[in-house]
Amino acid sequence: MTLAQAQKHSSSAETPGGLRRDVGLLGLLFTGVGSIIGSGWLFGALSTSRQAGPAAIVSWILGGFMIMLIGLAYAELGAMLPMSGGAVRFPHLAFGSFASFTTGWINWLAAASVAPIEVEGALQYATYYVPWLTRSDGGVPVLTGGGLAVAVGFLALFSVINVVGVKLFEKANTVLVWWKLIIILVVVVALLGTAFHPANFHSHGFATNGMSGIVTSIATAGVVFSYFGFRQGVDLAGESKNPRRNVPIAVIGSIVITMVIYVALQIAFIGALPENLLTHGWSSLDFPNAFGPLAALSTLLGLPWLATLLYTDAVISPADTGLIYTTVTSRLSYAMAKNGNAPKSLATLSPRGVPWVSIILTFVTGLIFFMPFPGWQKMVGFITSATVLSFGSGPLVVAALRRRVPRQARPFKLPLGDVIPFLAFYSSNLIVFWTGWETDRKLFIAILLGLVLFAVQSLRGRGPRGGRPALDLRAGLWVGPWLAGLAVLSALGPFGGGSATLGFTWAFPVLGVFSLAIYCLAVRFCLPAETVERSLAEVMAGEGFEEG
Known part of the structure; x- marks a missing residue:
């Protein structure tokens, strides 16, 4: 089958022997919105105000713009090559086995830890009603034995819903996302309508x-x-x-919707703050003896009904995000198995067309994450660093595939040539750098562990009867300098325990030159055109892109 033939059809209800195509536009859009609106918005308005003051509004806009650049790159890829676990499989097509395992491992680490942290966030807020769920460990809430048992039950429930099928997942998630959106809009309107102090935006x-x-x-x-x-x-x-219509709308739409919501929430939060809370400045802003800042502010404003809604939503919103990430994580391990970088059993599908072995692995891994990270605050730094690092490969794949398969049909194609993909790659590197060395070093240690596992697995699969794909080390030549360079720059930077040898101002051009060098290196050494063509045709045929 040629690549052109493989592109023709992508909307069948079910791929023969493959995953079912049951998710519509609204379901795909709400999967993105539901994933984005988790536990973060419940803390973000306060923590961002402490660090940036009223300029927190700028933080949400600038952060959303940077994420949008990255999202646009993935929108082009997702519309061109709609396949489950695409974030893992795209690098394999452009850069081969070594690069795809490394980026896939980072993706999987980040995704696998989200369901556990969202469960922890839900149970931390549920302590308002059920005090025995958590206890204080050095001032940080962590799960008790009973809380851990409830957390295991949540993960098990997410897994059962996923095993039953993606159609049930879509229906459950759509209802929960509508709930999330309504609650946030109610909070914004209630805060703006109850109190608004314009002086808060400039007095300090x-x-x-x-x-x-x-x-x-x-x-x-x-x-x-x-x-x-x-x-x-x-x-x-x-x-x-x-997918060729739905993916770009889902990616771009989910970012736009949530950016508008977050900016509105930040404005409402700043405007509603009583002036006495700002006596000692923004960095000292706090709500003592409260489970969450928004609920505490609602109580201060005489809105106990809103506080009750927030405490209820603080359980529902994170739980929905945990459900979504259970789905997504299982698709990433499914994709790694399809790439040949993980055991083939992880690609095994149930009669309902879901990767049930990968779902079981996701459940077990979630239990493991509870051991070193028994509380929300203890896990969030690791997830942030891993996820932003995983964003980086997408823009590089866009640049590589444009050069290797320029005639490939692209239902959604970014304008301005390399400008947007490069800015997206630069943005991801900046965010990793800003996260700080104390967090980044833990991630780089985890990456090294993954590379050791990859080396062991590759050696076991070599030989005349080995079934592993070629390592494609030349095509993945950029991976080592990229990760090592980021580690060095992070250690030299002024954030999160770095040495501050590289100052804040100089970091922008230095990261820019570094990003450009890695970008050019990746484009120069990506897989040959004929290899990419052949792999694309095989993958798309396997995904059901066949002539009717």
Whole structure:
């Protein structure tokens, strides 16, 4: 089958022997919105205000713009190649086995830890009603033995819903996302309608910590964390009814919708704050003895009904995001198995067309994450660093495939040549840098562990009867310099325990030159055109892109 033939049909209700295509436009869009609106928005308005002051509004807009650049790159890929686990499989097509395993491992680590942290966030807020769910460990809430048992039950429920089928997942998620959107809109309207103090936006200064406070809050105060999830429309593209239309709308639409919501919420939060809370400045803003800042503010404003709604939503919103990430994580391990970088059993489908072995692995891995990270605050830094690093490969794949398969049909193609893909790659590197060395070093250690596992697995699969694909080390030549360079720059930077040898201002051009060098290296050494053509035809045929 030629590549052109393989492109013709992508909207069949079910791929023969493959995943079902049951997810419609609204379901795909709401998967992205539901993934983005998790536990982050419940903390983000307060933590961003502390670091940036009223300029937190700029943080949400700038952070959303950076995420949009990255999202646009994935929208082009997802519309062109709608396949489940696309974020993992795209690098394999452009750069081969070594690069795809490394980026896939980072993706999978990030995604696998989200369901556990969202369960922890839900149970932390549920402690308002059920005190025995958590306890204090050095001032940080962590799960008790009983809370851990409830958390295991949540993960098991997410897994059961996924095993039953993606259609049930879509229906459950759509209802929960409508709930999330209504609650946030109610909060914004209630805060704006009850109290609004214009002086809060300038009386203590607008950008209280300058540009440094704005960009630091993007990485560490919950801004980027609150935008995570936009790629879910790409990862579930192989189960969408009309992916070439639905994927770009889902990716771009989910970012736009949530950006508008977050900016409105931040404005309402700043305007509603009683003036006495700002006596000691924005960095000292706090709500003592409260489970959540928005609920505490609602109580201060005489809105106990709104506080009750928020405490209820603080259980529902994170639980929905955990459900979504259980789905997405299983599709990533499914995709890695399809790439040949993971055991083939992870690609095994049930009669309902869902990767049930991957779902079981996701459940077990979630249980493991509870051991070193028993509380929300203890896990969030790792997830942030891993996820923003995983964004980087997408723009590079866009650049590589444009050069290797320029005649490939692209239902959604970005304008301006390499400008948007490069800015997207640059943005992802900046966010990793801003996250800080203390967090980044833990991630790089985890990546090294993954590379050791990959080496062991590759050696076991070599030989005349080995079934592993070629390593394609030349095509993945950029991976080592990229990760090592980011680690060094992070260690030299001024954020999160870095040495501050590389100052805040100079970091922008240095990261720019570094990003451009890696971008050019990846484009120069990506797989040959004939290899990419052949792989694309095989993959698309396997996904059901066949002539009717």
